[in-house]
Amino acid sequence: MVNVLLAAATVLCVLGFAWLALAMDVHWKQVRNDQPSASTAKVLRVLGGLSLFVSLVLCLFTAHATMASLVWVMLLAASALIVAFTFTWRPRLFSLLVIWVKATN
Amino acid sequence: MFQNFRLSMAWLHTWFGLVLGFVLMAIFFFGALSVFDREIDRWAIPESRFAPQPMPSFDNLLKPIFADMQPGKADLDFVRDKVNGPLPERFDTVVTWGAYTTHRDPVLNIFAGYEVPNAKEPDVTVFSSRTIDPRTGVLFSDDQLKIGSGFFYPLHYSLNFHWMNLGYWIVGFSSLIMLAALVSGVVMHRKIFRELFTFRPKKSTQRSALDLHNLTGVVALPFHFFFAFTGLVIFAGIYFPIGHTQMKSLHDQHEVVEAQETGLPHDRAGVAAPVASVDAMVAEAQRRWAERGMAGEVGFLTLRHVGDANGYVSVYRAGTDRIALTGEGIHFKASTGELLREDPPSTVVASVNEFLTGLHLQHFRHWMLRWLYVLGGLAGCVCIATGFIFFVEKRKRQYAKEGSQNGRIVDAMAVTTVTGMLLATLGILIANRLLPASLPEGWPGRGDLEQYFFWGTWVAVMVHAFLRSAPVAQGKINPAWSEQCLALAVLAPVTVLLNWITTGDHLVKTISEGYWPVAGFDLAILVGGILAFIAARHLRRKGKGAPQDATDFADAEVQHG
Amino acid sequence: MSTSTLSARHVISRIGAGVLGGYAFVWGFIALGIAGLYALDVPFHDAEAVSNILGFLLFLTVFLWAFAARSVNRVWLVLVGGGLLMTGIATLIEQSLV
Numbered sequence: 001m002v003n004v005l006l007a008a009a010t011v012l013c014v015l016g017f018a019w020l021a022l023a024m025d026v027h028w029k030q031v032r033n034d035q036p037s038a039s040t041a042k043v044l045r046v047l048g049g050l051s052l053f054v055s056l057v058l059c060l061f062t063a064h065a066t067m068a069s070l071v072w073v074m075l076l077a078a079s080a081l082i083v084a085f086t087f088t089w090r091p092r093l094f095s096l097l098v099i100w101v102k103a104t105n
Numbered sequence: 106m107f108q109n110f111r112l113s114m115a116w117l118h119t120w121f122g123l124v125l126g127f128v129l130m131a132i133f134f135f136g137a138l139s140v141f142d143r144e145i146d147r148w149a150i151p152e153s154r155f156a157p158q159p160m161p162s163f164d165n166l167l168k169p170i171f172a173d174m175q176p177g178k179a180d181l182d183f184v185r186d187k188v189n190g191p192l193p194e195r196f197d198t199v200v201t202w203g204a205y206t207t208h209r210d211p212v213l214n215i216f217a218g219y220e221v222p223n224a225k226e227p228d229v230t231v232f233s234s235r236t237i238d239p240r241t242g243v244l245f246s247d248d249q250l251k252i253g254s255g256f257f258y259p260l261h262y263s264l265n266f267h268w269m270n271l272g273y274w275i276v277g278f279s280s281l282i283m284l285a286a287l288v289s290g291v292v293m294h295r296k297i298f299r300e301l302f303t304f305r306p307k308k309s310t311q312r313s314a315l316d317l318h319n320l321t322g323v324v325a326l327p328f329h330f331f332f333a334f335t336g337l338v339i340f341a342g343i344y345f346p347i348g349h350t351q352m353k354s355l356h357d358q359h360e361v362v363e364a365q366e367t368g369l370p371h372d373r374a375g376v377a378a379p380v381a382s383v384d385a386m387v388a389e390a391q392r393r394w395a396e397r398g399m400a401g402e403v404g405f406l407t408l409r410h411v412g413d414a415n416g417y418v419s420v421y422r423a424g425t426d427r428i429a430l431t432g433e434g435i436h437f438k439a440s441t442g443e444l445l446r447e448d449p450p451s452t453v454v455a456s457v458n459e460f461l462t463g464l465h466l467q468h469f470r471h472w473m474l475r476w477l478y479v480l481g482g483l484a485g486c487v488c489i490a491t492g493f494i495f496f497v498e499k500r501k502r503q504y505a506k507e508g509s510q511n512g513r514i515v516d517a518m519a520v521t522t523v524t525g526m527l528l529a530t531l532g533i534l535i536a537n538r539l540l541p542a543s544l545p546e547g548w549p550g551r552g553d554l555e556q557y558f559f560w561g562t563w564v565a566v567m568v569h570a571f572l573r574s575a576p577v578a579q580g581k582i583n584p585a586w587s588e589q590c591l592a593l594a595v596l597a598p599v600t601v602l603l604n605w606i607t608t609g610d611h612l613v614k615t616i617s618e619g620y621w622p623v624a625g626f627d628l629a630i631l632v633g634g635i636l637a638f639i640a641a642r643h644l645r646r647k648g649k650g651a652p653q654d655a656t657d658f659a660d661a662e663v664q665h666g
Numbered sequence: 667m668s669t670s671t672l673s674a675r676h677v678i679s680r681i682g683a684g685v686l687g688g689y690a691f692v693w694g695f696i697a698l699g700i701a702g703l704y705a706l707d708v709p710f711h712d713a714e715a716v717s718n719i720l721g722f723l724l725f726l727t728v729f730l731w732a733f734a735a736r737s738v739n740r741v742w743l744v745l746v747g748g749g750l751l752m753t754g755i756a757t758l759i760e761q762s763l764v
Contacts, residue, residue: 006473070474078480080320084303110734352697455715457715
């Protein structure tokens, strides 16, 4: 159970950072050819922030709060690296995360 | 010193980073290895490749071993000049016996401290320590170097340079510089959030090195900051020994008060007394922990004033479920087993301190967090290494124009600390597997020889890096980078192969048996070798390619003064 | 940034101020913290721990300040003077307690 929760926390952390990054024009353009609308960017930021928060909550279920928060902080670092390197080498993978956003032009 | 704050921070970041970055690199790397120090010990001492053991019975197993212990020659050398006249043949007055283990230790570390008669100052103690197999009580040879906990780990915090404690001071100063480099780095970096996820390997080496420098520095910023900071806090007693110098009278006053409050005798009574069943005391301590809802194993067991009426036994819990390093110590009168004291819950300040030190010393049982720490440490290494590369790349045209050799020196030092350090690490592991179990009379100890191999390899690859550095003065890549990467790519599988040949523990066996301490280390070495091979190929291609275009980092110039 | 505007003497003075001056200042701070808190009935090791933790953060701050401040002489004055002053007060407190 603990392992499942930690795995979910990790996935959410990666998703969270990916959405936060996609809210930025530079990274959106690595994934899609159009522009995100202001409201889309906002939704992405909320989604991203929410995922990171839920990830923390999941961590808190797995261990003593001091240990759990430390795990989460270190997960943030690892996920940010994963997201950055995915944007470098396989940016199109992230198009799945914005598949619900209609093309604007 | 400069027109503005940003420029003064940039100066500080560049020059202090350059000078101490080499030390910091070693601190980060061997710190990352120390996360798995006990597992590396297993690899280095094949006789200890079995499952972690709980604290064994004191009455049946440990007591006779302790009773037989006496300080060895090396232990006596520490106190020889602290006594008037010769040292006695035997040491009979036991100040302390102790046994220490963790949830990752198959073997048990035990130590004994003896009062030294005729000492020039009071309270001089001579210590002796041994490693035993807790299942049988068989002693391990003193000659076997625990490469993880006995070499890489102390290298991490003292550089294994003990003359006048200088190693600690260099590490401490480097930690302060690490903190200063982090703050100044944040000040210099204008686009922390905008470029948080940015790495562009296809741009110039200078630009991509800066990207990677920023990326690894920023995403692991809390890790870098807290580890440098808590490292300083852990050794505060060495860096600011105020309690033992200026404030000694307050400290001593407090100790007397504390001894009264706790009821744990500070000195011997001078009346002989036997030791009751320690196993019963351990069982009672465990019962009391369980009562508090924190059942646990014993991590540290110690007896004070052994054989005296004032003797007492302290039982500490192995703190595997918390970050904070606490022991929940329970103390018993040695002669009767009567409960003397249970340590009260920590004060707020003590809890903060225990959290900060525990976060760094990691006694907890959490494998994922351990690996994340390794990642943090390696991110620190990448951050520092790319800092060097950026330094050289940024200045190489200017150096080439002026005919300056400065770039060569920095670059060769960078090779030495990046690939050179990895080669030295493989060097000690290979020496560990190749040296025979017993060496001819008159040779240095086996463990000493392994250490000589480590430093010897490091010096040799440094010489290589400097000898091959001429192209740097023309703005080209030092071929030592790719050559040493290639050496790593060859030696890494050789190391794993030697482990197989000399112990029979090949990866298929260790993985199928689930013996991860050895399998994990073998796999990590192999992954390192593969990465080195990719890097070697990449460097070779880049070395042959056209000179790079240097137009895409105009903004970097401004930032990095 | 051009290094030509920096005389070697000035740079060494800055580094000395940051490292040695900073050390003296933090020594004084920790000593004063231990003595002062102990006088206020804080247990010795708590006083020591809290002073150490804050002391290292203070060291970082004054070290950076030594390089950012306009006048290096003032840095020397504040850090060494302040360090000596705090060390002196700490000793006075200690003597009144023992």
